[in-house]
Amino acid sequence: MQDVIIIGAGPCGLSAAIECERRGLSTHIIEKHSLVHSIYLYPTHMQFFSTAELLEIGDIPFPSPNEKPFRYEALSYYRKVADHYNLSISQYEEAVSVESLADQTFIVHTVDRSGQKQRYEARNVVISTGYFDHPNYIGVPGEDLDKVTHYFREAHPYTGMKVAIIGGSNSAVDAAMELIRVGAQIDMIYRGEEVSENIKPWVRPVFEAMVQKEKIEVHVQSTVTEIRQNSISIRNHDGQITEIENDFVLALTGFRPDRKLLTSCGVELDGDMEKPVFNPETMESNVPGLYVAGVIASGRNANEVFIETGRRHGLAIAEHISASRRTAQTD
Structure with a gap:
C-alpha cells in the first residue's frame, strides 16, 4: 500500500512525487512511455519560451548557458532531478484504470510493454498525464496518408x-x-x-x-x-x-488530454470544455483522495497549464495529503 501513486512522469508528476517524498509519503510513479516523454516529443532543436528558472522543480537549479534553454537541456535536467531524489518510477507501463474502493483507497491497474498486468494499491492517486498522445485531428479526407x-x-x-x-x-x-x-x-x-x-x-x-x-x-x-x-x-x-x-x-493543430483515467474512477468533467472538477487550492477532484496535476487539469485548451504553473500543483497536493493524514491520526 503506497501513500501516493502518481500517473505520469512529466515535470509536473515528478514535482508532485518530490513534494510528497519530502513529507514522508511513500510514492511511486507510473509512466506509459519514458521519463518526461512530452518533452522528448518536442522538436529536436526546440527552444523554450521560458527561462530555465521557471522550469525548475524540487529546488534543484537548472543550469543553462542560454537565456531560454533548449529541449536537450531540459531532458538532461529532469533526468538528473529524478536521479537526485531517487524517485521510484515504472517506465513503459500504462495505467489503464483507477478503481476507487469503499474504504477510500484505490487500485491502479496497469499493463507493461510485455503485456503483463499489474495492480497497485494506494491511499491517494495523482493523475498527471500529458496530452501528446492525442493530436487534434482536422477531420478531412486524406489525413490518414503517410505524408x-x-x-x-x-x-x-x-x-x-x-x-x-x-x-x-x-x-x-x-x-x-x-x-x-x-x-x-x-x-x-x-x-x-x-x-x-x-x-x-x-x-x-x-x-x-x-x-x-x-x-x-x-x-x-x-x-x-x-x-x-x-x-x-x-x-x-x-x-x-x-x-x-x-x-x-x-x-500542427495541437493536442488534447486523455480523460479515460479520470472517468474510470468517477471524476466529473465540467461542461463542454471537459475540464475535471477539482479544488484549485488542493487539486483534489470530486473523488476524495484523487488529485490532478499539470495539463490534465485543463479543459480542451491544453494551453491553460504549462510546466511553469503545473509544477506548483505538486506542492498543493502534498500539503493537502499531509494535512489530511495528520488529521486522521489525531482523530
Missing part, C-alpha cells in the same frame, strides 16, 4: 520538399523557420486572421521577414479541405477552393 504527421521533429527529412504546415502557433512558426534552412517550399494554412499573438518575440520579426521575402506563403482565414498524395486543397474565407502541389503535410 501527414501531427508531430514535427526536425527539418532534414523535408529537404527541398513542398511542405504544408497547418496551424499558426509557436510550433507551426518554429517548424517553418527550420524548414527554410533546408530549402523546403512552405505553405502555412491558418484559419485565423493572423498567426498567433503569442509567437516568441525573438522569432516573430524573423518569421515576418521570411514571409515578406516570400520564403513562406501564409494562407490566413483558410482551411484544408482535402489531402491527396501529391497536392492539398484549401478553402479561403470567400469559399474559393485552391489546389496546391504538395509532398508533405505537418498538421
Whole structure:
C-alpha cells in the first residue's frame, strides 16, 4: 500500500512525487512511455519560451548557458532531478484504470510493454498525464496518408520538399523557420486572421521577414479541405477552393488530454470544455483522495497549464495529503 501513486512522469508528476517524498509519503510513479516523454516529443532543436528558472522543480537549479534553454537541456535536467531524489518510477507501463474502493483507497491497474498486468494499491492517486498522445485531428479526407504527421521533429527529412504546415502557433512558426534552412517550399494554412499573438518575440520579426521575402506563403482565414498524395486543397474565407502541389503535410493543430483515467474512477468533467472538477487550492477532484496535476487539469485548451504553473500543483497536493493524514491520526 503506497501513500501516493502518481500517473505520469512529466515535470509536473515528478514535482508532485518530490513534494510528497519530502513529507514522508511513500510514492511511486507510473509512466506509459519514458521519463518526461512530452518533452522528448518536442522538436529536436526546440527552444523554450521560458527561462530555465521557471522550469525548475524540487529546488534543484537548472543550469543553462542560454537565456531560454533548449529541449536537450531540459531532458538532461529532469533526468538528473529524478536521479537526485531517487524517485521510484515504472517506465513503459500504462495505467489503464483507477478503481476507487469503499474504504477510500484505490487500485491502479496497469499493463507493461510485455503485456503483463499489474495492480497497485494506494491511499491517494495523482493523475498527471500529458496530452501528446492525442493530436487534434482536422477531420478531412486524406489525413490518414503517410505524408501527414501531427508531430514535427526536425527539418532534414523535408529537404527541398513542398511542405504544408497547418496551424499558426509557436510550433507551426518554429517548424517553418527550420524548414527554410533546408530549402523546403512552405505553405502555412491558418484559419485565423493572423498567426498567433503569442509567437516568441525573438522569432516573430524573423518569421515576418521570411514571409515578406516570400520564403513562406501564409494562407490566413483558410482551411484544408482535402489531402491527396501529391497536392492539398484549401478553402479561403470567400469559399474559393485552391489546389496546391504538395509532398508533405505537418498538421500542427495541437493536442488534447486523455480523460479515460479520470472517468474510470468517477471524476466529473465540467461542461463542454471537459475540464475535471477539482479544488484549485488542493487539486483534489470530486473523488476524495484523487488529485490532478499539470495539463490534465485543463479543459480542451491544453494551453491553460504549462510546466511553469503545473509544477506548483505538486506542492498543493502534498500539503493537502499531509494535512489530511495528520488529521486522521489525531482523530
